[in-house]
Amino acid sequence: DDIEKSLRNNELVVGRLALYILALKSSCHDLESVHLTHNEMESLLIHLKKEMEEEKQNIAFGHRPKTSYYQYSLGILALCVSGVRVSTHVSQKLIHAVEHRQLKHGESSCVDSHAVAGMALQCLKDEGIAVKDNAELDRALATIKQRLLDSKRADGHMGNEFSTGLAVQALMAMGSQMEECGSKQTYHNPMAISQVLPALHQRTYLHLKSQECRSENEVLPSHGQVSLQVEVVKSSGASSVFLHVPRGSSLFEALNLLQDKQTGFTFNTEDSLWGPFLSVVNEERALQKNDRRYWHISSVGNSLTQGIKDYKIDLSQKITVKNTGY
Structure with missing residues (x-):
């Protein structure tokens, strides 16, 4: 309802729509069958792709997305793990932003944005989705990885308590070996929990690409x-x-x-x-x-x-x- 209300007000919903798509995919929904109420001919994925094109234009003319690079990265990630081709022009805008230190909050580097950007770009690399320059993609991933590692505090958190889950996910997605650990932090917010839980189980949002879905009537495998x-x-x-x-x-x-x-x-x-x-x-x-x-x-x-x-x-x-x- 919140997304539909924003759409009626002609607002961009890139981040919320991307998170909704990731949640539906994690629950084994058929994304092609889920449509927006105001336009039943348009699936969520098609609408997200249209909004990403609009954001690409905002970056081209205004030098930044209308929403944020965090939401822009979420959009690429949601499309990629759902098997939707991402335009090279859309991905290039994110690669360029990483190289030119545009993923920041005020004057500080934004750990959350770097983490989601890392997973989004790693997904493109893993899926073999064409980008403008593969070497440039590799440099962007290396840059993100180093910035995340540099954000680690003495208490083990990266950025802050609420960005650590995404940062750990991103580092694992980019090939870093992370020690299994518990968290002494208590989280009550559903968003924070959804970011931390995968990391605690040594998984990332990229695992949604290969998630095995079963019918309700299928007997799950077990030991013995x-x-x-x-x-x-x-x-x-x-x-x-x-x-x-x-x-x-x-x-x-x-x-x-x-x-x-x-x-x-x-x-x-x-x-x-x-x-x-x-x-x-x-x-x-x-x-x-x-x-x-x-x-x-x-x-x-x-x-x-x-x-x-x-x-x-x-x-x-x-x-x-x-x-x-x-």
């Missing part, structure tokens, strides 16, 4: 298998099936795996605010409000206190699904 017995108690009697599932699978994933194996087990769910719940098992419905019935689920005799998507199967066990009245 556990045996599972699923007993279904219908009004006509009980039956059991057995299978092995990856350790750590959710009950929902296990039931899907069981159904896919064509063992004679079938189920359907209905959605609720607390997640999906069983409605039909082996062609018997137990979700009739008038009959006041439901599928009661227990593990080794103990009622589950979590939903089927939240309950994890870490040990071999027997799950009982019983048509129950209340």
Whole structure:
């Protein structure tokens, strides 16, 4: 809503739009299917590319972007990790800014801007996206790397507490080996957290390029298998099936795996605010409000206190699904 409001006021939203795109990509959304409300024919990526062209013109005539080089760098980064070609004229403006020390806040070098610029330019290099001069790109990356290293304080932070996460990400993206470390700083702001968490896990925004996305129904890989017995108690009697599932699978994933194996087990769910719940098992419905019935689920005799998507199967066990009245 904030982005849409700014667009209605003819304001540039390069940085916010780039961050929104990065967030959507990290959540495995199909970016081509996400459109702006005010123009449903234009995807977020297309609009960002248009705004980057406008910013390029602002730099050409006003010698700086209308927003900032931090936002300009975010725009290049978001386009690059999303697999969108970045114009050589757009990338050249950032390379030129690095070489001529234009990434600064007042008279001080801006660590945040250098960090995002480093990741953006490294992404272009990694993806083989054409730039005006490859040697110039390498010099810009080397310059950014050195400036980030020079920003390190005695307490280990780079720039300040809130720029360190981005700086560490950038250095890792540019090939520096960073020691694994914890942070004594407490962060409450979502923006700060989103910058620090990847660094703490030895990852960077560039990992979004190769992120593996899975469907909700796909069983995640895990270490080892556990045996599972699923007993279904219908009004006509009980039956059991057995299978092995990856350790750590959710009950929902296990039931899907069981159904896919064509063992004679079938189920359907209905959605609720607390997640999906069983409605039909082996062609018997137990979700009739008038009959006041439901599928009661227990593990080794103990009622589950979590939903089927939240309950994890870490040990071999027997799950009982019983048509129950209340």
